[in-house]
Amino acid sequence: MMNQDMQKVLFSEEEIAQANHNLAQQLMTDYAGKNPLFVCILKGAIVFLTDLMRQLPQSAEIDFMDVSSYNGQTSSSGQVRILKDLDVSVKGRDVVFVEDIIDTGITLKELTQLFKSRQAKSIKIVALLDKEANRQQNVHVDYVGLSCPDEFVVGYGMDYQECYRNLPYIGVLKPEVYSKAEY
Ligand SMILES: O=P(O)(O)OC[C@H]1O[C@H](OP(=O)(O)OP(=O)(O)O)[C@H](O)[C@@H]1O
């Protein structure tokens, strides 16, 4: 059943599962015989990471960074705050950033630069959604699950004011949900 605040579903559970399967196949081929570190960018990417990692047949190392710039809103503040850093060193590691969405590119631009300075051996990005039309920073997404239209989306890990992350599909909220939140 669709959440009552949702205007439309953009990607169903089935479409997301198919995209995850395709991404896992590509990663499996490209990282065969390697020991990549999958870096999940909290909170949005948590649902994607847990689905994706269970499709990878070889053992996979994961770690987490908590990074925030939207502060629950629909547009980026432009300020990327690192709320939690990794537990392990990335020096000499093949790093794969796991993201729910690349939108303006501000988050991943900053993290890529940071990890270069930390001397990662290679840095790639896997993102379930790529909202290319809204890019402000030039970020190349190596593995894209689905192409996202230029709309603010929620569900499958993505939030508006910390809500809707639990929805198993991805969609667009009704306009009155935003007007209600204005004060
Ligand atoms: O390409 P960008 O414009 O930088 O946007 C992408 C980032 O924004 C969201 O995180 P957010 O700051 O909302 O934190 P959250 O994951 O905890 O919701 C999303 O999960 C990505 O990390």
Ligand code: HPA
């Ligand atoms: O469209 C979006 N939805 C939710 N979170 C986001 N963070 C960047 N873009 C988005």
Ligand SMILES: [Mg+2]
């Ligand atoms: Mg958010």
